[in-house]
Amino acid sequence: MRGVGTADGAARRSADASTDPLGDPYLRTRFALPSRPATFLRRQRLVVHLNQALRTPLTLVNGSAGAGKTLLTADWAAGLRLPVAWLTVEAGDHRPGVFWAYVFESLRMCGARAADAAAAPADSSGVGRGLLTSLAAELNALDRPVVLVLDEYDRMTNPEVAEQLEFVLHHSGQGLHLVLVTRTEPLLPLHRYRAADELTEIRGAELSFTPQEAGALLRLHGLHLPEPATSALVDRTRGWAAGLRLSALAAREDTDPERYLKEFEADHSTVADFLLAEVLKGRTEETQDLLLRVSVLDRFCPDLADSLTLRTDAEPLLAGLHRENAFIERLGHSWYRLHPLFREILRAHLRERLPGAEAELHLRAARWLRRSGFLPETLAHGVAGGDFDLAAGALVDDLAIGQLFTGLRSDALTQLFAGMGSEAGSPASDLVRAAGALARRDLDHGLGRLRRAQEQLSGTEVSPGLVAARLSCTLLEALAARLTGCPPRAEQAAATAEELSQDLPDHLLDAHPELTALLLTHVGSARLWEGRFDDARAVLTRAAGAPGGSATVLPRVESMGHLALLDYLNGWLGRAERRALAAVSEADRAGLPRPPGAGLGRLVLAAVAVDRQELSRARALLDETARLPAREHDPVPTAGRALAVSRLLLDDGETHAAAEAAEPAVSVVVASPWAESHAAVVRSAACLADGRPDEAVRLLHGVCGDQPVCAVEAAGLQVAAGRPRAAAELLGAVRAEGRTGPAVSVGAALVRARMEQESGDTVTARRLVARALLDARRERLRRPFLQAGDWIEPLLATAPLRGLAEGWLLSGRPGAHGEPVRPGAEPAPLVPVELSGRERDVLRRLARMMSTEEIAADLFVSVNTVKTHLKSVYRKLAVNRRGDAVRRARDLDLL
Amino acid sequence: MRYEIRIEGHLSETLANAFPELEHVVMSGQTVLFGTVIDEAHLYGLLTRCQSLGLRVMEMRQLPE
Structure with missing residues (x-):
């Protein structure tokens, strides 16, 4: 036996050698x-x-x-x-x-x-x-x-x-x-x-076989019948191939085949049922037993068959059966399968001849498959045999528990274990239950099961066999820490995992890259929540670059989303946008039906759009993520969403709603400095806009000095509330580290400019605004200027500054008097825009962020046709980019 | 709802056991399976089971309660 059939380590090795995305040599027989x-x-x-x-x-x-x-x-x-x-x-x-x-x-x-x-x-x-x-x-x-x-x-x-x-x-x-x-x-x-x-x-x-064809087929089986006998047989079987084959096999064993077939013709039994029983009767006891037992399997090799019969004769028996084409088909590499029709009938015979044996046969198969490294089949047969502890043990020992969360098997595994009853009591079973509950964000059950598994595990002695179970435990611990917002627990899990993985053979961890990637993502998410940005970046970067293709898509996309948020929180708009787009397109490329991590990538894009004052785009992105299942109890995305939504509402003038949306609706163990600071800034700004400066100032006490973006915005609010000294103090405390981006420097420069302007030093104010404009232009960061208040308008109207602001912040139209204009609110075209039905179809799909190819496929037209429509849409709307086209169309109520 | 399914030929006891939820009776070259069918899914499941066992369904009808 070569390759896939061996029960030793060869199967595992050949799996490593191929690039099989499902990582399973067993499956190759299906191709x-x-x-x-x-x-x-x-x-x-x-x-x-x-x-x-x-x-x-x-x-x-x-x-x-x-x-x-x-x-x-x-x-x-x-x-x-x-x-x-x-x-x-x-x-x-x-x-x-x-x-x-x-x-x-x-x-x-x-x-x-x-x-x-x-x-x-x-x-x-x-x-x-x-x-x-x-x-x-x-x-x-x-x-x-x-x-x-x-x-x-x-x-x-x-x-x-x-x-x-x-x-x-x-x-x-x-x-x-x-x-x-x-x-x-x-x-x-x-x-x-x-x-x-x-x-x-x-x-x-x-x-259906014609009488001539039937005659030829019977001759291949060594039966030479006169023409009328063949015709009668075709009538009896209605030319059914299986019926003809079986009758040939049954007749061949009779001393007088012709007479036998005559009797069969006169008989009224159902064809396959009767003939199969007849053919079975003619086999030896061993062959019959083998055929009945392997009927519980989809595919089998001699060694696996032996493990069901507890004999060692499967190889010659199977070869013989295949030679005479009785019941089995060969799939290559010494793997076989029963003909589906015969398999069903044989199962009926199995239930009658060996009542109650089915469960035991499934378990024997499960044990063989587990020894041979065929995990999915082990699980299927373990469960079919009713032994969930065996199945859960196989999953955990193989370090495959991460597959309950990510990859192609996650749904099937979840469903497989859904039938687990209370009789399964091993620590592995509790781990699987905990993983299932945490995966559907059922924290109460998840945490309870996890605690129970930990108690059982800590009660037993430390043995090498338990390393996999303990490591699985740390993965769930890290996830629990992330979901409950408890960073110390995540660190503890990370440290334990590090220690445990020393004791594991490398190949086991290499075979399951999703385990490490998930663990790093959860730890990174908890660190980000805590505001330890550099430490978070270190692990998230590792997770984002994890190997493993489709197995690790979920943690990769999630950690890219987290990294994007990290950049945003540090004030790097362009970087955040690039990363978030990379996360979104990675998810699309992998064909993920819904964005993982509650659509964190899109939330960051929305936050960036708010800072650029592209409010319709922000609204569209937030609407997309709002449609996701509302089961996510996950602090970081929830806070990211609160941040984007509340800032958008604020800019829309909905101060009351903004203040309400600012607080992330999630219960956590440890508060997050940036989530709290952002919420405080939004609520303070809302108060100020409502004409309650004292309360606004009071709310700013909640802003943490470690959060430069928030501190700078708080300083802006202090100045606006008439407290320049407090503002200066806040600015002084902002550490000008290398990690902060343009959003911080622009904001700080504008706060200083306003203070100088109000104290009468217009020259310095102008210089500071010029610097802010230069920094902001690259990032298209418009919010600090457009939401700054009236004081900045006269400055922007003067010659050098106006030049810097034109084209991206102010419209370049002569006679606009330097009035800040929101992009998207450009003057209406002189001629009314009329789009054709098809152009509108294309534009609508464009607004849903579909690519040209996707639009073409969706509309059943060629890519070139879509491009033609796009060009004419651009021309009619007087734009030359898709984003602008969508915005303009929204402003003109064309969508 | 109650149904009966008429199958061509005489079904062996062994194979009739593949329909434990139904009763059966053999008559004039046919086997009639009959009994309570839970819902449509069950109904289609029975048809699929007949097909996978190589049985030829002659007739299938709902019986009056």
Whole structure:
């Protein structure tokens, strides 16, 4: 035995050697073209018909179980000169993310996609349109089309996947031929394909054997029957391939095959049921036992089969069964599977012959699979056997607990463990329960379970076998610390994790990059909450650069969002924006259906937009994140949201609402200096705007001196409240460290300028405003100028300053008298703007931040058409950038 | 709701056990499975089960209560 089948470490090694995104050699058998047995009969009329598949985008091979669909298609596909991607669909594939990950992998394995093609789904629950669009574009650009065969497509019950397949097929042009092998009609608009002559269809009637074909098939099985006997058999079985094969096998064992078949004809039993029982009867006791037992498995190799029979004879028995094509198909690498039809019937026999054995067989399989390093299958069989402690133990020991939070398996794992009852009492089971609760932000249950697991673990002696469980514990501790806003607890978890990982073999940690990435993200989030920006940056940067592709997308995107917020809080607008955009596009590229971390990236973009006074954009971004499930009890994003929302409300003049929104609605153990300072500044500004300067000043006591951006804004409020000395004190305390950005220097310069202006030194004031303008221009930081009050207007109206402000802060229109103009409120065009319906369609999608390619795909037009529409939209709106187009259109009520 | 499903051929006891929630009776070249069906999902599940066992469904109808 080679490669995948061995029970020693070879399986693990071969997994490391490949770039399999699902990291699982077991799965490779699902991409294997089933081999044809020696008794396979090639039927030319079907091959000729199937060849038409190369002229149509869609092909359907449709027939009942055992009609010979799979072998027909596999035989045809093996003879093609085109790359063929083969995927056997399984019941667990109904989540779009999982299904597409397999499709991407099958395309990669047949060479239709480059091995390093970056994009691949990373979230099991859904796939973004962008990812499918880029796949379609990739297929469209292929020199030679690829044939994608989805076998047993009837197991795909999710209509969303059918829609997505339809979408990719539609946009792949000549690059893709899709062949669906299925028992039931797929949920695709077949009538449309039929009407356009774009469908090749082979249905049940055509798959039925003619008497001539049946005769040839029986001869391959060594049976030579006269023509009338063959015809009668075809009548009895209705030309059903499985029925014919079974009758040949059953008859061959009888001394008088012809008479046997005559009796079968006269009999009224259901065909497969009766014949299978007959064929089974003819096997040895060992073979029967083997067949019954492996019916609990999807796929098996001899060693795994032996572990179910507790014998050692599976290898020759399986080879023999495959040779005579009785029941099993070979998948290569000495892996087999039962024919799906026979497997179902055999299971019925198993339940009767060995009542109550099923659970035990599942557990034996689970133990073998665990030894061999096949984690997902271990879990499935462990749970099927009713032993949740075994399953949870396997998950925890493998350090795979992070997979409950991130990656393609998270949904499936969560669902798998959802049925766990109270009888599962191991620490690992409690850890899995805690992880599940924390993942859905159910803090009460999560923290309780976690405490229970810790108590159990600390009660036992320190042993090497428990290192994985303890390390899993620290991950959950760090998450609990982050969600409850308790930084010391996070530090404790980080230190313990560091210590424990010394005792673990490297390869185990390397195999699960998501564990480390998640841990670093949680610790970074807690440090950021505490205001330890440099320490937070150190760990978040590591998490953002974590290896592991789709497994670590979630922590990567989350930590990039946190880093963006960090830059924003330090006053670096441009940097914050770039990072936040990187986070958003990374999430899109991975096809994440909803932004992780409560959309922190978008929240930072909204905060940046407020500082740039692009208020409609800020509003749109906040609306997007508001639609996210409101289950997030996560301090940092909640505070980020409070910050952006309250500042926006303030600038909209909604002082009361702003003051209310300023306080993040989250209960925490330790308060956050920046979250409190920002809230205090907004509430103070609201008071001042309402004409209550004394209360405004009082509220400013809550501003922490360590937060330069807030301190500078507080100083501005002090001056406005008529307390220049307090302002000067605040400014003096702002440490001019290298870490603060333009938002701080601009704000400070403006506060000083106002003080100089009010004390009569206009020259110095002008010099300071000029410096602020220069610093702010690069960042398009408009808020400090536009919300500064009346004092700045006369200054900006004078010649040198006006030149610095024109174009980005003030409009360049002659005769505007230096009046500050909000961008977006530009004078209305002289001619009324009329957009065509299509232009409006494009513009609406533009406003949803869709890319040109996505808009093209969504509207079923080419990219060039979209570009043409865009150009004319720009011309009509007199803008030359998409952001400006959307803003202008909003201001003109065109959206 | 109660349903009956008529299947072509005589079903063996072994295979009839694959429908533990239904009763069955064998008559004139057919097997009739009958009993209470919980909901539509169950109904479609029964059809799928018939299909996966290679059974040919001749007729399926709701019975009066």
